[in-house]
Amino acid sequence: MTSSPIYIATVSAPTNIACIKYWGKADAHYNTPTNDSVSVTLDQADLKAVTTVAASASFTNDRLWLNGVEEDVSQNKRFRACIDGVKALAKEPERWKDLFVHVSSYNTFPTAAGLASSAAGYAALVAALAELMDAQEEYVGQLSTIARQGSGSACRSLYGGFVAWKQGTAAGNKSPWDNSMAVQIATEQHWPEIRALILVVSDAKKDTSSTAGMSTSVATSTLLQHRIKSVVPERMEAIEKAFLAKDFEAFGQLTMKDSNSFHAVCMDTYPPIFYMNDISRMVVRIVHAYNAWAGDIRAAYTFDAGPNAVLYTLEQYAVEIGALMLHYFPADSENYINRSDYANEVAAFELDSALLAATDKTGRSPTAGDVKRMYYTQSGPGPQVLDMDQANLDPTTGLNT
Template sequence: QLATDRVDDNGNIVVRKQDWSEMKVHVSSYNTFPTAAGLASSAAGYAALVAGLAQLYQAKEEFEGQLTTIARQGSGSACRSLYGGFVAWRMGGKNKEQDDWSDSLAQQIASEQHWPELRAIILVVSDQKKDTSSTAGMSTSVATSELLQHRATHIVPKRMEQIEKAYLEKDFETFGRVTMADSNQFHATCLDTYPPIFYMNDISRSVIRIVHAYNAWAGEIRAAYTFDAGPNAVLYTLERYAIELSALMLHYYPSFGDNYVNNPKFLVKIRSTQLDPQLLEATDRTGRTPQAGDVKMIYYTKSGPGPQTLSTKEANIDPTTGLNCYSPP
């Protein structure tokens, strides 16, 4: 429907719009993040698929954000992954009586350059496929959780306004507080689902306790946790606290080797950081005993762009044969 003629650099038509339906597409996809573990692997995959097909077909949107409405049909969160920076998924449904959800789309609130000091520290507690998929879990929650209905109607709209304002104003105190409160309530709806869904585990909860102890010791919100449909923690902080927070996590969740953190130079910095004894005294009271193996890997990253076109050297498919050339490391 959105496809157009594909033309070369000289303006010559290579593929006519009406011919696309007769052609087949070879797709090769892989994740650099654990799959189906609550780290948005499906969002990344479907966003990349839609972006790639849109580029191939020279697709033209009929309204802004139309491609995001296509991406969310594969994975809800994929709609947000088509843009970089801070992105909101608008609920839509103004014409739901006609079963028209075309206005349920993603909107970029700010680009990845807006808040350059913001950092994310991701603790991979489990890289295994979760017991309950995000889609199945949400379907069950919609059918059985009264708390979810209240949350969608009365809580989420207000929090969306709060967190968008906080992000635009670079107000980490509010951003962190709303982020943690919303994560907690999301998992409360999972418990309110019948039968209940348990995405977090004891390691996840220990991270939560340490983050709150850290913030209490600092006298301000320096770190904020959020957990999606899985046990893995995403911690937000500012660049000036990133080394301290990461060193704290490394203290309680020690590493196996030099590949424990995705950024080797950052790992050297946090390994050499001496933590304040009073901080450790405060976080020790959470009951966490340092133990290797509870966290499989740590990613240190920041807000980035949407889907990127890679060079042929990085491609999964050989451009001369059309065959898959990717092999897992």
């Protein structure tokens, strides 16, 4: 039993998948990037993190439960930066300053699948704390500078649609790097036909973490320096234009090229880092064969710090590309595709024989098990405040439910 009141808030936040990648830190302390990046925010109906935060004078330390398991946060600088950052923006800072915080967060998708779970998780943490403490931004985007300190890519999950992370400057506007923040380029309503198909590729090996990988790339890759200076700035401009003009051909080509550039930098890192595997590369070949057959760019792949493929496409081609992927990477489990209506359409779709003749030339023969799961989704909004009955912490004890 506790004597002091427990204040509580629950928020859900989306994942995002970058089209122009963040790779490299300019300042590890402030967690700022060596280049701008931009991503599509995905729909929380399919993938999300749900986070409850509670504060009370009866709590004796800060505590965190991730997917139901308590983690030690006493040395966690990222967690600390988010809590302290939001407390400083509370409408009544004195009220929250000395209170400890309990946090419980879970993902509606497997964390181990490497689907930008830290982006959704830190965005949800910052949004939940901001809701609890009625945080007041001094300028638009300030909360994203806090989420950035949890995980760089998390800053982009604070907005829906198409979101850039502007590198910012070491001097900042008022304090160091206070302008290294997320900026919404377009809402999720702007280009509602955009779809994403995520292929969760089986991989037993543990990846090099993004943080460690970036640090080695910054220290050793000359190609990264070229990418930062001569590749990304032009691509950022071009992809924002393409997205605003709903030009999928340009958007798709820039997305694929930038994924390839990022993985080339990984290869140029010493010792090299391999995130894509043979299955990832097969997906690349099939997508190129598909686009060549169509005489147009209908699908665009992108890969983060792991072997999973994310394919961006348009609603009108989503069933065709899904059917093509299901043909070469057949299901080996139930609920292989997250949405049953889409799964049924894909299963019933008849692929053009000339298309299959073209994609067969990649050397791929249909084999189950190489892809564990597929998620079909679209672009969606930023964090959402949820009702009390969705809380993951018990409102009377403040403990994980």
